[in-house]
Amino acid sequence: MSRSYAFYPGCTLHSTGLEYGVSTRAVCRALGVELVEIEDWNCCGASSAHSLGGELADALPARNILLAQPLGRDIAIPCAACYGRLSSADRRLREDEAFRQQMEQVIGREYAGQARPRALLDILTSDFPPEELRAHLRKPLTGLRPVSYYGCLLLRPPQIAGAWDDTEHPVKLDRLLELLGAEPSRWTYATDCCGASMTLNRGDIVARLVGRLVSAAEDAGANCIVTACPLCQANLDGRQGRRPQPMPVFYVTELLGLALGLDEVTGLFGRHIVDPRPLLRRLGLLS
Amino acid sequence: MSSPIDWRFMDIVAERSGQPIATCYQCRKCTAGCPTAFVMDYDPAQIVHMVQMGERRALLSSQAIWMCVGCETCGTRCPNGICVGRINDALRQMAAEEGVRVGAPAIYQFHRAFLNNLRRFGRVHEITMIVEYKLRSLDLLSNLDLGARLLLARKLPPLPQVIRRRQEIARLFEAAGAHAAETPEGRE
Ligand code: SF4
Numbered sequence A: 001m002s003r004s005y006a007f008y009p010g011c012t013l014h015s016t017g018l019e020y021g022v023s024t025r026a027v028c029r030a031l032g033v034e035l036v037e038i039e040d041w042n043c044c045g046a047s048s049a050h051s052l053g054g055e056l057a058d059a060l061p062a063r064n065i066l067l068a069q070p071l072g073r074d075i076a077i078p079c080a081a082c083y084g085r086l087s088s089a090d091r092r093l094r095e096d097e098a099f100r101q102q103m104e105q106v107i108g109r110e111y112a113g114q115a116r117p118r119a120l121l122d123i124l125t126s127d128f129p130p131e132e133l134r135a136h137l138r139k140p141l142t143g144l145r146p147v148s149y150y151g152c153l154l155l156r157p158p159q160i161a162g163a164w165d166d167t168e169h170p171v172k173l174d175r176l177l178e179l180l181g182a183e184p185s186r187w188t189y190a191t192d193c194c195g196a197s198m199t200l201n202r203g204d205i206v207a208r209l210v211g212r213l214v215s216a217a218e219d220a221g222a223n224c225i226v227t228a229c230p231l232c233q234a235n236l237d238g239r240q241g242r243r244p245q246p247m248p249v250f251y252v253t254e255l256l257g258l259a260l261g262l263d264e265v266t267g268l269f270g271r272h273i274v275d276p277r278p279l280l281r282r283l284g285l286l287s
Numbered sequence B: 001m002s003s004p005i006d007w008r009f010m011d012i013v014a015e016r017s018g019q020p021i022a023t024c025y026q027c028r029k030c031t032a033g034c035p036t037a038f039v040m041d042y043d044p045a046q047i048v049h050m051v052q053m054g055e056r057r058a059l060l061s062s063q064a065i066w067m068c069v070g071c072e073t074c075g076t077r078c079p080n081g082i083c084v085g086r087i088n089d090a091l092r093q094m095a096a097e098e099g100v101r102v103g104a105p106a107i108y109q110f111h112r113a114f115l116n117n118l119r120r121f122g123r124v125h126e127i128t129m130i131v132e133y134k135l136r137s138l139d140l141l142s143n144l145d146l147g148a149r150l151l152l153a154r155k156l157p158p159l160p161q162v163i164r165r166r167q168e169i170a171r172l173f174e175a176a177g178a179h180a181a182e183t184p185e186g187r188e
């Protein structure tokens, strides 16, 4: 079955989230999914636009949605913050006539409601029947005990993020990881916040939040954390400080790539700040 | 320390943030789930109460409004549908517009540096953005550790990606108003 999505990579996929970008494209290729990058896309504004920019908070992401209209298909968005911003702008375009007209005039494109912003994790966990994924499985992730970490904006607020998974106790990522042969550990921190962009100005706060999350993952008996956002991954991977036993932090697409046997994905593990290769070798998942 | 009461304040903030501030009954659920309440000088429930009580000056110069990371936990859980994060956005913008002494100058300068970088290239380029932020905040030494490690892992690209139709970004900044597009000086 062929599937096709518009693709909004967001700024971090070329820098700190490089592994996420490479693994996303590789996994989609392997699953026969086409990703059409939105031409000339711009930054969504992230937390700075809604902190200081007033209307920019919806105007910047709205441009991307208008640019995606001719593609006429759902927009796959790998970053939780970008997803939140584009979803908010899409709602504004749908409900606020004056805003829509102003945006259409500035950008010179029409809004037809044809390109729905969706989180990449939503697409990966909702659009593929289990049998289809199972047919692609090359290496079951036996012995891996991840905790699923969604962070803030993938599911909040539900009126904007949509109800593609339970807001407070999400389960779909656990289901996907089970399907890949892993044994997800249960914990109650899946939607706690990692501190997001504060990492660049108040690293101390982020380090404290990350420390709490990693300790909770340890208490749950996990041996790794799985994320679906470049900010979450960068914070959790990069802000563990001098923990005696730091915990590897994967992107969901990296684990998919590993389970699908994609070499271009397994080659990325050396770029992590907490090197996950010793764990994977110990479990016989990497040579 | 009490500050002069501004009785129109709640209506103005409710209008700008779109939040039904008058309905708050101080259950404190927002504070219970807030990841950064522990570093705020006023916690989320206090912020809402202070807006109700017209504590304009204390709030606009508080550090709490800059410590909010916009994680939407409060808004998702509030029984009255109030998102304190949206209230904080409105208060930050009012603080910037009114030129009060900002309670967390480094965070303010970070957002400025981010928006300037975005306006310049259409996308955000970490290295030039961080350089501008460091110059603005004179926070030259913190976090070099993570930065250096990311560079070592070759994660930060040296050159920015520049979009083609930057004039559209410039027009969006103009449409959003001067305070978003221009940098007010002397904020510290
Ligand atoms: S959760 Fe809502 S009602 Fe309760 S204190 Fe916070 S803002 Fe007020």
Ligand code: SF4
Residues within 6 Å of the ligand: B030, B033, B034, B035, B036, B037, B044, B067, B068, B069, B070, B071, B072, B073, B074, B075, B083, B084, B085, B086, B088
């Ligand atoms: S949105 Fe802001 S105030 Fe609300 S819980 Fe998150 S950090 Fe706290």
